[in-house]
Amino acid sequence: MFLILTLALLPLGLIALVASLQAIRTTDLEKEALLRVAVTQSARQLSADLASDRTALMLTANTFAATGPDPAMCARLSAFLAAHDRGDGRYYIYDRHGRRLCGSPLPEPEGLTPAQRFSGQTVQLLPAAQFLVNRAQSGNGAVVALAYYSRSYLEMMANPSGALQNRRISLHQGQDSLLISHPATLSHGRSTTLSARLDPPDMILTMSLRDPPVTLARMLSLFLPLVMWFAAAAIGWFVVNRLLIRPLVLLRRSVAAYQPGAVLEPMRRIRTPAQEIVALGNTFREISEDVATHEMEMAEGLETQRKLTREVHHRVKNNLQIIASLINLHARSAHDAEAVEAYATIQRRVDALSVVHRNHYAELEEHRGVGVRSLISELSASLRATAPAEARRFGIQIDSDNLHISQDVAVPIAFLLTELVELAMLSDPRAAMRISVQLEDEREDRAVLHITSPALRGSPEMTERLEERYGRVLTGLSRQLRAPLEHDPENGDYAIAITVLP
Structure with a gap:
């Protein structure tokens, strides 16, 4: 059976060797791996830049809270943030009374009320204003420093080398989301999307890359293994069904219809080149012959044992009745009341044992x-x-x-x-x-x-x-x-x- 199946599937095996679907799969895996590396590096870069700016903001806020507004400190903060080439990025420092202590000359984006400046996440998305705000409070909570990042600056921070082309980048925080870049090539077709968490972990950076377009060659390469699998399954099923499954089904039906005492002859109806199935059918025939012989011997022994058991119970019952009759006979000849009562007591116990024996003997067959x-x-x-x-x-x-x-x-x-x-x-x-x-x-x-x-x-x-x-x-x-x-x-x-x- 193994040689027949091997020869039947050999042409399809040669066709399968020619197929190069593994190359397509390898390409897809490499693309996904590159996208995973890119989104991870971008998340790390963006987290590092935000943490660095937040440190500078916190240092300035603590200084203002301790000594009051310091123009020199504000200038150093402006120089530090400008060194990152933030484009139109903006920063502002406020006290609890809403007074601006320091800030960039550009107007502050809308989205935060004076009360909200001191509350909320450390890094917060402002979808309506298309900005991301980085917040740092002084140790005593009296001063807050805010840095606003536009979409263009966020795109530059997420892709410092400019190597990420034709990728859709967005930030998500709870129900809020901010689209950083959206190439026109992603408007149609399928794409692969991966995400990575930033610091703080409630913000997620998502990056999407368009999948290669479906061409005729790619479709043929994709469906060729399915056609080969279907053809191999059909041919294999035909061969196995004709040479293996049908003989086994007939053998199972013959064994299922077996009645105790009968002799199986399954190979009279089965024709197969598989010598294993022929040997199995002959084994069933030999086993059924042995079972029929042993059942006949057991039936004869059981009938003999049943007759012996019935005879033993019959004699025990007769002996108990004889004992009860003898006790009753002696009780009639006794004149002493105590002796009569003693005989009656003994007779009652013998009768009790006789009753148990009769009921046991009556239920013995079942x-x-x-x-x-x-x-x-x-x-x-x-x-x-x-x-x-x-x-x-x-x-x-x-x-x-x-x-x-x-x-x-x-x-x-x-x-x-x-x-x-x-x-x-x-x-x-x-x-x-x-x-x-x-x-x-x-x-x-x-x-x-x-x-x-x-x-x-x-x-x-x-x-x-x-x-x-x-x-x-x-x-x-x-x-x-x-x-x-x-x-x-x-x-x-x-x-x-x-x-x-x-």
């Missing part, structure tokens, strides 16, 4: 665990059937969500319910009981089991029975459930958290 509602219902019916004569009317109300638990949880719960029901029947045979199992609000794998009955309220008799036997049994069962068994003696409520299956 692997859902033991149903909590059916377990409690069957267990309650069994306990009422084996209850003493005076407790045959002992009522049990069940309120449970549709929950399932594992056998490891079901056994201690069955014994716990048996102990508490028996304790309640002994304490008050005529009372009733409510058993509820509800999910916790914040967790889906935890539920709370509540056993509530007036017969389980705190009393001296209840305390004595708990200390004699029931307390130790209940504590052991709560440890098996790995949760504390909470008792509310006033309401006769026992509560414990249990783990449920999702």
